[in-house]
Amino acid sequence: MAKNIGFLVCISIMALDFTAGILGIEAEIAENKVKHLKLWIFDCRDPSYTAFKLSLAAAVLLALAHVIANLLGGCICIWSKEELDRATANKQLAAASLIFSWVILAVAFSMLILGTLSNSTSRKDCGISHHRLMSIGGVLCFIHGLFAVAYYVSAVAAIAEEKKLNQHHHQQGQA
Template sequence: MAKNLDLLVCLLIMVIDVVAGVLGIQAEVAENKVQQLRLWIFECRDPSYQAFKLGLGAVVLLCLAHSIVNLLAGCIFIGSKEELDRASPNKQLAAASLILSWVMLGIAFILLISGTVANSRSRKNCGMTHHRQLSIGGILCFIHGLFAVAYYISAVAVFHEERKLNQQGQENKPNQQAPPA
């Protein structure tokens, strides 16, 4: 039953990240449909409310997927070079994929937020061109999903390894009773 639950969690994470990525790309498409005036590298364009809504949805789903992974998988931490050398391959993979998922979250979040804020109804943008923020943020959502699933799977494997080692350690210890007082 636990393996089925792990599979469902992985599918849920991937679906949420894929939907966030698609929303980010669709926000870019909606942003490109608005009227714009371009002069060399400068442009003025009206904000797109549709792009704002889609970008905001992408940001929310990206954060939701990341939160689910970190809440369900916990935190695998390696604090020193010695601990890294002694760690199992699953623990090393978990730590690396955790770091990379946070990096992808940070970059995708910044790109999606800046693209979303640029499409806020309260402002008309004039200045240097900043194209493709929403679509690049959407693509990074896909990559975040891969690292998040890798982290979840490896963190669950580390949990099972440590539980197995603890059980073997308990079985190998002889029952020591306290001496009578």
């Protein structure tokens, strides 16, 4: 039963991240459909309510996927070089995946939120052009899904290894 739950968690994380990625790309497409005037690096355009909704939904789904992976994966932390040297491969992979997933989350979430904010105004917006924020954020959602699943799987495996090792040491202590 636990293996089935792990599979469902992985599928859920990937589905949320995949959907967030698609929504981010669709938000960029919707933003590009509104009327705009470009003059060198300056861009004047009307906000797109559709892009606003899509990029906000993408940011929420990305955050939800990250929360699920981190809550259900448990806490895998390595605090020192000595602990890193002694850690199992699963624990090292979990720690590395955790770091990468947080970095990708920060960048993707920021890009999606900036895209959301740029489409939230009710007036025409003129400023320096910053295209592709939401589509890059959307692509990063796909990558986040890979690292979030890698973290979840390796963290669960590291916790299982640690329990097995502690049980083995406990049985040796009784003998």
